[in-house]
Every structure is written in structure tokens, then in C-alpha cells.
Amino acid sequence: MQKVIVIGGGVVGISCALKLQDEGYEVTVLDPGKPGEGASWASCGSIAVSEVVPLSKPGTMRRAPGWMLDPTGPLTLRAGSALRVLPWFLRFAGNARASQIDKISREISALTRTALADTQAFLGALGLSDLLRHQPVIELYDSAQDLEHERVFHDARRALGFELEEISGAQAAELEPSIASDFACAVVLKDWRSVVDAKRFVVDLHKVFVERGGKTERVGAKGFVREDHKVTAVHDDKGDAHIADQFVIAAGAYSRRLAAELDCPIQMEGVIGYQTSFVDPGVTVEHGLIYAKGGFGITPYESGLAIAGSIEFAHLDAQPNWKRADILVQKAKRVVPDLETRNGERRFGRRPLTPDTKPIIGKVPGMHNVMLATGHGQLGVTLAATTGRLVSEMMTGRQTEIDMSAYKADRF
Incomplete structure (x- = not known):
């Protein structure tokens, strides 16, 4: 053997x-x-099958400089890391061309297209099917204009065979009563799923x-x-x-x-992501949620309600900046106003990210x-x-x- x-x-x-x-x-x-x-364990735990458009898409490239200077932004660069990550960023910027965006999206989708079926078969063969939730994930938008900016990418995902449904904010609130009532619109990511708990x-x-x-x-x-x-x-x-x-x-x-x-x-950087989990969140959330403007997700795990996101470039030996996790929690109140934020457990993880x-x-x-x-x-x-x-x-x-x-x- x-x-x-x-x-x-x-x-x-x-x-x-x-x-x-x-x-x-x-x-x-x-x-x-x-x-x-x-x-x-510091993630949203999603089976994100249509997350195929690369991070270098135009919206990210346009806003990245401002985000990096904003301590509350979804993407930031730790002081002292700029020169080290410069080669990565140059290659990252090179993938912002429309032709590259289309090519990379098709290549990622070749993997993710079978991801849910692969996961279901994998867990089923191991007797672990109960690790997967059955509800789709909902992406929330403050305004119709915010959705309009993303529609070209949603259309690209549909063209690759993924299923997304645009709904009103009121319809989103019917599906998930815990969310704020003033979202303008939402997208139901119908072929996404979440795990019941990322650590488990x-x-x-x-x-x-x-x-x-x-x-x-x-x-x-x-x-x-x-x-x-x-x-x-x-x-x-x-x-x-x-x-x-x-x-x-x-x-x-x-x-x-x-x-x-x-x-x-x-070419790969270990970017830090953060999560805070609340055992007693004071609300019941049935679906995984993504706040498009905030760049983070909210996932109902069996161990607690988790708020996760952020992309922070820092050295592999750098200690976590827990303020990043606290910022996500503050922003989560916009999505779930009745969220009880006492006694949260903070986690972080380093995600291996390539320029493409x-x-x-x-x-x-x-x-x-x-x-x-x-x-x-x-x-x-x-x-x-x-x-x-x-x-x-x-x-x-x-x-x-x-x-x-x-x-x-x-x-x-």
C-alpha cells in the first residue's frame, strides 16, 4: 500500500x-x-457556487485605494506590508481587464459548477449529510443603484449556468423577518448552501x-x-x-x-479574515445573509450566529487586529437591527489568496x-x-x- x-x-x-x-x-x-x-472557522461557511467573478473586478479596483486608507473598509493593508505585497498587487491589477475577468470567471466556474453536488456526495458517503443546511443565501442591497452596479456580474453568473433571483426588499423581509425593513432589493443565491458549523x-x-x-x-x-x-x-x-x-x-x-x-x-498572500460568533444573538436567522455594501456575511451556525468577512493583508506572523472584527459587528446591526452583541467570541483565519x-x-x-x-x-x-x-x-x-x-x- x-x-x-x-x-x-x-x-x-x-x-x-x-x-x-x-x-x-x-x-x-x-x-x-x-x-x-x-x-x-472564521468564515461564512458557504458553498458559494456562483462566487466566480474574481476579486479584481472593476468595482473592487476602483474602490480599493480608498478602502486601504479606511480602517472600516472591507479591504485593508497592514502598515509595513506594502512593499512585500507589491508584486502580488501588480499581478492582481493585471487581472482587472474585461477579457481576464471573463476568462477567470469561466475557469473558476469550471470548479464551482460541481461543488455543491461534490460536497453532497462527499458528505453522504461519509455519513455526514447533516453538516449541510438546505436554505439558500440572500444578498442584500441598500439601493437599486447598488444592485445595478453588480447586475453585469450577476448576468455573467447566470450565463455560466448559476441560478440567481432578484427580489424586492419587502420580499427579502418575508423570507427573513430578522433583517431591517428598509433594504431596497436583494438577490437570492438559489444554488448556494451553508454548513451547519464551520468548525464542526x-x-x-x-x-x-x-x-x-x-x-x-x-x-x-x-x-x-x-x-x-x-x-x-x-x-x-x-x-x-x-x-x-x-x-x-x-x-x-x-x-x-x-x-x-x-x-x-x-504568487499567494495569506489575508486575514475575521469572525465574531454570538451564542445568544437575541434573533433567529434562517438564511445565510450577505451585505453587499459592507463586504461581510452573517451565517446561522448551530454554535451561534456568526458575522464574518474582511480582507486584511498582513505578514503571516502578524497578530490579529480585533478592531476589524468589532467593525463588522457594528455594521451587522444595519442588517439585523435586533442583534444582541454582548459576549461574542472572536476568531480569525488566514485565507490563501492568489492574484487571479x-x-x-x-x-x-x-x-x-x-x-x-x-x-x-x-x-x-x-x-x-x-x-x-x-x-x-x-x-x-x-x-x-x-x-x-x-x-x-x-x-x-
């Missing part, structure tokens, strides 16, 4: 590990953190993985033993070597450092037995099952249904 080491036990890493178990591999997961406490989602996947014979080690990967065009072992931060036949680097924002050790420079918003899935160039599964940005939960399926297909030499060249590590 061939041995595989998956570096990273977040939602993508553990999904890859489980799918590789299905193929008969003996799998070990290396991760220094606790299961469920990575990037995804990852924890339960780990439990099944171990029950099926998988091994987990609470260590971080520090370096590799190479032999010609292969890796034979990975060293951990305790000085031990882990030998395997195949390796998958799915360490989220930390994958960049590991890839660099294999002479594979990837596409993940990196495929072999490390020049390495026969090392694959990358990272760079999912805000689509980690969405694409976890799909990525696991694709990694298992490629590792076993099977033909994938889509052209994987769009997600290569050396595309930059």
Missing part, C-alpha cells in the same frame, strides 16, 4: 486525505493546529478520517528530503522525518513557504510525487470536496473532466 502525507489538516487538506483513503492509500495528515481552527465541519471530517485508519500528527512541516525529481520525506518542526511515496501540500497560507523550498515560487482568485491544484513543477492544493481564498469550504476529488484523480492517473492547466502552480 502506497503512503501519502498530506501537509495541512484544514478543510481542503482533510478532504484530500479522505478522498485518497478511498483510493486505497495509507494517509497521514501533518498539521500543528487543532482540527477546525484554521482559516475556515472540519472536526467531523477528521473524526471519520481517523476512524477509517488515517493518522494525524500535530506537527508542522519544515523542509523536504529530495532525491532527483522526487521528495522522499518531509521534516517536521520537532526534527523527525516522515517518509512517504506521495505528498500533498495543502497548508493554506503557509503553502507558499513550503513550495518555495521545492523551487516553486507561487483561482486555486492552485496540481503537481509541483519538476517534482514527480508532490501536489499542491492551496490558494482557495474565500472558496475553501466551497471547493474542498471538489479539490479532494481532483487531487485523487490526478494522483491515480485518471483523466479529470476539466482542463487543469488553468490552476497550475507555474501559471504566474
Whole structure:
């Protein structure tokens, strides 16, 4: 039986590990953190299948400079990080052309189109179907003009086969009575879903993985033993070597450092996202909500009502700026006026974001037995099952249904 080491036990890493178990591999997961406490536990937990328009769309590019100077904005740059992230931003800006927006949207949709079905099949096979909620997600707009600015992107999503329905603010309030009554309009993202709890989602996947014979080690990967065009072992931060036949680097924002050790420079930044969860929010929310103007989401988890969002560029070792989380909570009162905001639990996670918003899935160039599964940005939960399926297909030499060249590590 061939041995595989998956570096990273977040939602993508553990999904890859489980799918590789299905193929008969003996799998070990290396991760220094606790299961469920990575990037995804500070997320909205959405299966966001139509979130295919890249972050570099014109609206973002137009407002980004102002946002970065505004401590309350949805996107900000930590002091001292400007020079380091400049190469990333130059490539990001290069993806703002209309032709690139269209191309990238089609390439992301090739992955997300099957994401819900992949997730449902994945969870069903593991006996974990109860981890998925059945309600769609609602995006709220203050004015008809705000919706008009986004309509071109909504139309692009429809053209790619996704289902969105424009409704009035009054209709949105009928669907979700907890929201403010003065929203002008809304869009129901009919093929989106949410997980019942982002942390439990990852924890339960780990439990099944171990029950099926998988091994987990609470260590971080520090370096590799190479032999010609292969890796034979990975060293951990305790000085031990882990030998395997195949390796998958799915360490989220930390994958960049590991890839660099294999002479594979990837353009990716670990951006900080924040979440605050309220066990007793004082309101009942049935749907996942997105406040378009605020750049954040509200998700009803079984562990509490979660307010999550923000994109903050900062060094991987930077401490969280909890004011960012508090700002989101203040803005959430605009959406759910009766929200009780005492005794919230704040979380943060580093999301691996590429300049073209596409993940990196495929072999490390020049390495026969090392694959990358990272760079999912805000689509980690969405694409976890799909990525696991694709990694298992490629590792076993099977033909994938889509052209994987769009997600290569050396595309930059």
C-alpha cells in the first residue's frame, strides 16, 4: 500500500486525505493546529457556487485605494506590508481587464459548477449529510443603484449556468423577518448552501478520517528530503522525518513557504479574515445573509450566529487586529437591527489568496510525487470536496473532466 502525507489538516487538506483513503492509500495528515481552527472557522461557511467573478473586478479596483486608507473598509493593508505585497498587487491589477475577468470567471466556474453536488456526495458517503443546511443565501442591497452596479456580474453568473433571483426588499423581509425593513432589493443565491458549523465541519471530517485508519500528527512541516525529481520525506518542526511515496501540500497560507523550498515560487498572500460568533444573538436567522455594501456575511451556525468577512493583508506572523472584527459587528446591526452583541467570541483565519482568485491544484513543477492544493481564498469550504476529488484523480492517473492547466502552480 502506497503512503501519502498530506501537509495541512484544514478543510481542503482533510478532504484530500479522505478522498485518497478511498483510493486505497495509507494517509497521514501533518498539521500543528487543532482540527477546525484554521482559516475556515472564521468564515461564512458557504458553498458559494456562483462566487466566480474574481476579486479584481472593476468595482473592487476602483474602490480599493480608498478602502486601504479606511480602517472600516472591507479591504485593508497592514502598515509595513506594502512593499512585500507589491508584486502580488501588480499581478492582481493585471487581472482587472474585461477579457481576464471573463476568462477567470469561466475557469473558476469550471470548479464551482460541481461543488455543491461534490460536497453532497462527499458528505453522504461519509455519513455526514447533516453538516449541510438546505436554505439558500440572500444578498442584500441598500439601493437599486447598488444592485445595478453588480447586475453585469450577476448576468455573467447566470450565463455560466448559476441560478440567481432578484427580489424586492419587502420580499427579502418575508423570507427573513430578522433583517431591517428598509433594504431596497436583494438577490437570492438559489444554488448556494451553508454548513451547519464551520468548525464542526472540519472536526467531523477528521473524526471519520481517523476512524477509517488515517493518522494525524500535530506537527508542522519544515523542509523536504529530495532525491532527483522526487521528495522522499518531509521534516517536521520537532526534527523527525516522515517518509512517504506521495505528498500533498495543502497548508493554506503557509503553502507558499513550503513550495518555495521545492523551487516553486507561487504568487499567494495569506489575508486575514475575521469572525465574531454570538451564542445568544437575541434573533433567529434562517438564511445565510450577505451585505453587499459592507463586504461581510452573517451565517446561522448551530454554535451561534456568526458575522464574518474582511480582507486584511498582513505578514503571516502578524497578530490579529480585533478592531476589524468589532467593525463588522457594528455594521451587522444595519442588517439585523435586533442583534444582541454582548459576549461574542472572536476568531480569525488566514485565507490563501492568489492574484487571479483561482486555486492552485496540481503537481509541483519538476517534482514527480508532490501536489499542491492551496490558494482557495474565500472558496475553501466551497471547493474542498471538489479539490479532494481532483487531487485523487490526478494522483491515480485518471483523466479529470476539466482542463487543469488553468490552476497550475507555474501559471504566474
